[in-house]
């Protein structure tokens with residue numbers, strides 16, 4: 148059976164509340180746009196049972212570990228980071244129960260209560276995610292895209308997600324100077340919590356709102372340059388620079404597309420149809436080139452092995468056994 152993907156990694160969307168992170172994600176994965184603002188809190192909507200299960204297992208392990216160390220330090224359990232881990236675990240458990248039962252059981256309500264008590268300042272999980280597989284340079288990449296809540300009160304929780312990201316979108320709204328100014332704060336959070344070398348792209352969303360524009364395109368480009376990031380203006384509303392639309396052979400650059408200020412000019416010209424999500428995926432792939440080479444070697448080796456096994460009539464190995472996950 149054909150493999151569904153070759154590599155799996157995690158991207159994160161961060162930025163102020165209301166800049167359009169959820170809408171960007173929905174446009175990219177489902178080609179949909181929602182005109183209402185429903186703040187991301189992520190308690191019930193996490194769609195992927197398997198991932199929740201993993202998160203749950205990790206939560207239990209992490210919780211046990213942290214409780215042990217906080218006790219041996221003579222501190223009270225569930226402070227700071229411990230509190231966040233406890234909340235993540237409990238919220239995962241609640242979501243899992245709800246997904247399994249498809250009904251609101253009294254038991255899950257009790258757990259929900261417990262989760263909210265464990266992290267009162269968080270109030271909820273603060274993240275949601277969607278999955279999508281795209282092909283870049285012949286590699287099938289499964290991306291798990293985490294949509295974080297922009298509201299201040301969720302940030303203890305959302306920062307927990309930075310450290311396992313390979314790529315991060317920093318999003319502001321071109322009609323909000325304030326959201327642009329806050330990018331500096333988001334960058335410093337990334338520097339503090341994300342792994343070194345994480346790939347970043349700056350996004351100025353709502354580019355369709357020209358009449359309400361408060362942040363010039365050149366301001367976005369300038370900021371991106373300062374931080375050594377690529378820059379795109381996007382619109383979840385009109386699908387500008389989000390969902391890849393195959394340009395006709397004869398056409399030039401996509402109108403209005405920013406050309407990734409961090410890139411050399413020749414490359415820019417060659418890749419004028421790049422969209423923001425595809426571009427970040429490419430950057431992550433480039434950053435992990437070494438692992439990728441290993442993967443390619445292993446893949447061709449496994450192919451040869453599979454052919455041999457088939458010839459010998461041996462049973463197949465586990466499906467997708469050569470998947471690489473950088474989460």
Ligand SMILES: Nc1nc2c(ncn2[C@@H]2O[C@H](COP(=O)(O)OP(=O)(O)OP(=O)(O)O)[C@@H](O)[C@H]2O)c(=O)[nH]1
Nearest residue numbers: 164165166167168169170182184187297382383384
């Ligand atoms: N005109 C326009 N409106 C947009 C665009 N993207 C999002 N919006 C609107 O902006 C509002 C907020 O969008 P969301 O995607 O919910 O914002 P968010 O960043 O996820 O917010 P939090 O979940 O609170 O962090 C909604 O009313 C959207 O319809 C866009 O590209 N253009």
